[in-house]
Amino acid sequence: xxxxxxxxxxxxxxxxxxxxxxxxxxxxxxxxxxxxxxxxxxxxxxxxxxxxxxxxxxxxxxxxxxxxxxxxxxxxxxxxxxxxxxxxxxxxxxxxxxxxxxxxxxxxxxxxxxxxxxxxxxxxxxxxxxxxxxxxxxxxxxxxxxxxxxxxxxxxxxxxxxxxxxxxxxxxxxxxxxxxxxxxxxxxxxxxxxxxxxxxxxxxxxxxxxxxxxxxxxxxxxxxxxxxxxxxxxxxxxxxxxxxxxxxxxxxxxxxxxxxxxxxxxxxxxxxxxxxxxxxxxxxxxxxxxxx
Numbered sequence: 001x002x003x004x005x006x007x008x009x010x011x012x013x014x015x016x017x018x019x020x021x022x023x024x025x026x027x028x029x030x031x032x033x034x035x036x037x038x039x040x041x042x043x044x045x046x047x048x049x050x051x052x053x054x055x056x057x058x059x060x061x062x063x064x065x066x067x068x069x070x071x072x073x074x075x076x077x078x079x080x081x082x083x084x085x086x087x088x089x090x091x092x093x094x095x096x097x098x099x100x101x102x103x104x105x106x107x108x109x110x111x112x113x114x115x116x117x118x119x120x121x122x123x124x125x126x127x128x129x130x131x132x133x134x135x136x137x138x139x140x141x142x143x144x145x146x147x148x149x150x151x152x153x154x155x156x157x158x159x160x161x162x163x164x165x166x167x168x169x170x171x172x173x174x175x176x177x178x179x180x181x182x183x184x185x186x187x188x189x190x191x192x193x194x195x196x197x198x199x200x201x202x203x204x205x206x207x208x209x210x211x212x213x214x215x216x217x218x219x220x221x222x223x224x225x226x227x228x229x230x231x232x233x234x235x236x237x238x239x240x241x242x243x244x245x246x247x248x249x250x251x252x253x254x255x256x257x258x259x260x261x262x263x264x265x266x267x268x269x270x271x272x273x274x275x276x277x278x279x280x281x282x283x284x285x286x287x288x289x290x291x292x
């Protein structure tokens with residue numbers, strides 16, 4: 001906190017003495033710094049929490065007090081190394097336990113700040129931004145979030161790997177398929193377990209294999225679930241078992257899946273001209289079109 005370069009280019013809210021005044025306040029121990037965190041989940045829900053026993057409004061944003069908000073020490077290193085830390089959160093009315101178990105917190109963006117409890121508008125110190133890399137259930141309503149800073153994105157492998165199947169993702173700009181025409185509403189008609197159930201889907205087997213399924217209500221509402229297999233009669237097997245029971249009568253929508261094969265692009269989606277796969281050059285496309 002005493003290194004001016006650490007705040008270069010940062011949106012540090014300081015009134016009066018600027019960085020020098022902030023350093024003086026910290027050095028004189030005239031401040032009571034409190035940790036605050038802003039979580040932006042993948043479902044676009046934004047949650048703000050702070051340490052202490054009372055909530056506080058900072059810059060027009062309400063940070064809810066969470067006594068179970070425990071943060072390990074933050075180390076900010078230079079270079080390409082990835083900084084990691086752990087954040088312990090106790091589930092409450094504002095932080096539902098089921099949201100952790102259903103994966104809604106995975107990949108969430110986390111922005112840490114410190115502010116002066118007595119005068120938050122005078123001293124608001126931003127820290128690096130992190131992502132939730134893992135969520136572990138410790139005991140009871142306690143959860144540990146493993147966080148990594150955004151440099152983890154720079155260390156990921158973005159190499160384009162080719163294979164026999166199409167490189168496009170169904171519905172993306174390169175694919176061009178309109179997903180709205182390949183989306184069906186359904187209701188659950190029978191349940192085997194938390195992974196296998198039957199829906200009233202009048203489509204051939206494998207129509208929804210590798211597709212996405214979402215429920216209209218319940219703990220998994222609007223959360224895309226990967227369909228591992230779709231059999232005749234609407235039998236569906238999810239790629240991963242759920243943490244709560246599926247109920248007969250539950251409704252939702254399912255988007256068709258694409259296995260990336262040439263017959264999928266040609267026969268199922270009538271989209272062979274947009275298929276991206278090794279060996280599919282202009283001459284091959286011309287031959288396929290003639291075969292049509």
